[in-house]
Amino acid sequence: MTELSAPTGREPALRAPSRPDGSAPRALVLGGTGYIGGRLVPRLLSAGYRVRVLARTPERLGAFSWGGEVEVEAGSADDADAVARATADVDVLYYLIHSMGGGTDFEAKDLRAAQTVAAAAAAASVGRIVYLGGLHPSGGDLSPHLRSRVEVGETLLDCGVPTLVLQAGVVIGSGSASFEMIRHLTDVLPYMPAPRWVRNRIQPIAVRDVMHYLLAAARVDEDVNRAVDIGGPDVLRYGQMMNGYAVEAGLRQRAIAALPVLTPGLASHWVNLVTPVPRAIARPLIASLQNECVMDDHRVDDLLPRPEGGLTPYRQAVRLALGRVEADAVETSWQDADLSSVPSDPLPSDPDWAGRTVFTDVQTARTSAAPERLWQVIVGIGGENGWYSSPFLWAVRGWMDRLVGGVGLQRGRRSRATLAPGDALDFWRVEAVEQGRLLRLRAEMKVPGSAWLELRATPEASGSRYDQRAVFFPRGLAGRLYWLAVLPFHGFIFRGMANRITAAAEAAGRPPKAAAS
Template sequence: MNTTAVLVTGATGYVGGRVVLRLIDAGYKVRATGRSLAKLKSRAWAKNAQVELVASDALDMESIKRAADGCWAAYYFVHSMNVSSPDFVETDRKAAENMAEAAKSVGLERIIYLGGLGYEDEFMSAHLRSRQEVGKILASGGIPVTCFRAPMILGSGSASFEMLRYLVDRLPIIITSRRVFTKSQPIAIRNVLVALVKCLEIKETIGETYDMGGPEILQYKDLINIYAEEAGLRKRIVIPTRWMTPRLASYIIHFITPIPRYLAEPLSAGLGNEMLVKDGGRLQKVIPQKMLTARETIRMALERMGQKVIKSSWMDAGAYKPPEWGRYNDAPYAGGAIEESWYDVTLKAPPETVWEPISKIGGDTGWYFANWLWDLRGFIDSLAGGYGRRRGRRHPVDIRTGDALDWWRVIDASPGKRLLLVAEMKAPGEATLEFRIEDMGGGLTKITQIASFLPRGLAGIIYWYAVWPMHFFIFRGMLNGIAKAAGAEVVEGPVEIKPPPHRRV
């Protein structure tokens, strides 16, 4: 076994996060990289002695060179299909070019890439075409690339599985396109991970391309039926139509499920491409393993969700961008007029007791007061093309920096001290919501709840002053609800307080 580090790009993503765990278990040294060091530090494997964390951006040539320097192999899990990349094809192309150049510059021995299964024709979706283009670009740098071409990946937390789950859970009648009759070989995430990690030990995989696929040829309609059976639901009525385009389907998926439209459209379009293993099953001959059926995979995924054991999720990926104006160092007038509401309450309880209900906020727990108003705001956000409350939480108790939480993103989760959320909802401005926990001594703890908003134009100012009167009722109610959930006596408050003239980090 090579004792130098293996680079894992996209380590905070769904596949990348799981590969890091597998590499650790296999005894490899790992250099995990992503755009946000804070997000990397929040992962369960971050403090493992075999892991080194490095912040890098594939669109920044120098940063990816620094990340790759000193490594002997690299996994490439970078994908730009997110809301911050309107042209994911061009962004992925540039990122792949940078990786190919960086790999050649630092002398990597090999690159391992997970692409999409499909064969080029006039009907291939833009997403699959881009995935295959990335593989070719990586190989153009002269460093051998092992390319795994995967179909739909099933497993707890994967975007494909979550889309299937929510659609079947919520719709007894599913009106869809004729793409539900397209054949594919969906594969379990467990089988994907085995191949990705095992190939490091097998030299004959260097520079090779392998088709990946499960043991069955199925239609998407079959998956709908299998999921309904395994989840104990009545058989769903599937009505295929010719007029259901990927774009129209994306709006429906966005409204019914937590999957955003920018992700739902390429996933829906991809269902129209046959994803079948056509290389004679070469991968199974080189890396033999028990291939899980779709039913076995769905059953395991449902069990893991019931046990609340989800190692990574599609929601983990994406840009992590704390607002610059939220860093609390500039003069009040810098960057625009920031509107704020501050409320605090003092409780008779230690900080760790107070932190517990705060760490569970959102998702199924709710917001401790007037949940119907939060649901209404989420519904309006969904209509406007935002996430709404449909994303919920990755885990009902555990909360980490970088997590998605309803229409929020966790910017800082410091147990017993602070929870800072930035809004990812559709609004005429940028918003944050913060809970600060302060040990007052003598068994007392103060919670300070801060709502901050940077309006965009007149519409933003009108929006703030329209919702501002509601803060008096909602924030007081939330703080009382948190106190009740913590089983703590309210000593003083909740009361509105005046924001300080300068904000602090």
């Protein structure tokens, strides 16, 4: 087996081997804008590869931080001319595309794309193909989704180019369709009527470990041409995975009842009804779960080194997917790494429905007051100055919080004029201050979730703009019901707050009236 460079962290930097002429090898990624591909490309670049991406819509690459660092070939995997151009002078080809069951002929489309790529790779003398397939039992009936992935893998293995097929089951990471289904079902349902497949055994794998295996796969011996299973250290039933998620998300474990009457079609309708996962994606996932997905062999250990520190246990993978990540972790979440921060934008490779549920209320108001005046009002909020909207309702909320053991509004504030990170402010805690620009507060009242309030002052030509954002991460069904219960009050509380803060800034900027003579 080819010796790999020494790992330098939890996700080892497997350096690209130089070509005989000393130049860096070229990697072609099919599916570079997808969930796995979008995370693999920057790691290939970091490892020293020159990366080329075949993209049906090249403009999408502009949304990625690495978009300007890769070669781009426009086209799709079933376009023979585009694939021929893309495979020229390529050392390793990553095949990370597959259909999720859209339409009745998705198997034929997948096979046609695989045949096109296989022929082009052989003609171009590509050094190696790496395909991420699906973990499945040997023998027996497979779902159309798994059957198609097996067929694609066999097509690539038979093309004459050395191919390594990595067969993975449920990938755990925010944005992974399989994980998102677990997340949303567990978050929403305190009681889960489920098909019999909740009793099936599954061997999930963390997305960070998938990245490790994909990088290492480019370094195996030239004569390796086979499919191998990859999986994490835990074998769990699907119901156990849901309850493992519940524990890590701070929820009560769910009561799960296996019902024999829920067919894959009915179950996919049910998933689509109670979660944002589209039915077109839920159906093939559910159909695949009818098969137990456990590693049949561990030949991968003879070919590829395990990650330093070992494979990631399921519960730890869930913690990482929820945003409790370490400095060297794979980007698995479309929120900032620290849960104490406000959510940032999604990763471009994640689907729109991925990530934890986030509710927001956004208000904007413009004022003729200078940004310095507006900032003085913002930084003076709370305590004796109040919250500039519906004092009675704010007081009621404080009393309610005290009744359930919270801090209420009695803490006030330490200084009437200044705020610093860590300061208590009524039932908020100051999380961040960017002088003159931003005040971010984290709620410390008792709520079924996590909440923030963000206030900004931005200079404009004729004054300044005030931006206000309330953010709420609900915890389970109770959190969602809480948001719906308070939603009717947000219209006048938060809108009134924005209007009165800007009015106060304007009033503070007016010169005092002259005294009567």
